[in-house]
Amino acid sequence: MKMQLDELDTALIGLLADDARAPIADLARRLGVARTTVQARIDRLEQTGTIAGYTLRIGADAKHRIRATALVSVEPRTGTAVVSRLSALPQVQIVHTASGRFDLIVEIASDETDSLDEALDQISAIKGVTAAETLVHLSTKVDRTH
Structure with missing residues (x-):
């Protein structure tokens, strides 16, 4: 209710x-x-669940400095297995399901480009992933999540 x-x-x-x-x-x-x-x-x-919890907001200096979004397409009936593999990658912060051309929106964070590159390679290599497009975040102009 x-x-x-x-x-x-x-x-x-x-x-x-x-x-x-x-x-x-x-x-x-x-x-x-x-x-x-x-x-x-x-x-x-x-x-009532209106307040679901309290959280820590990490300051800009402590956050991962390199962030990216990977838009991922998967083969039919492989979504659960792909999400499971994604959740095992330490750079993966959030995975959303999506409608449209891509099936998953994967938010990634890393302190260095090598680690980000490794994560993107691992995402593309997951069995069931048919395509992935990556958008590297340059700067944040609006953030209402915190």
């Missing part, structure tokens, strides 16, 4: 998205409500 969010829930989620470690007292003060209200809202948002 989908939970209806009111203005307070939305504002609270926005504050937590900016700083998930913000103290309850600070959140309450910024929202103009009691600490118990904030804690109860957070508990409810967690229980």
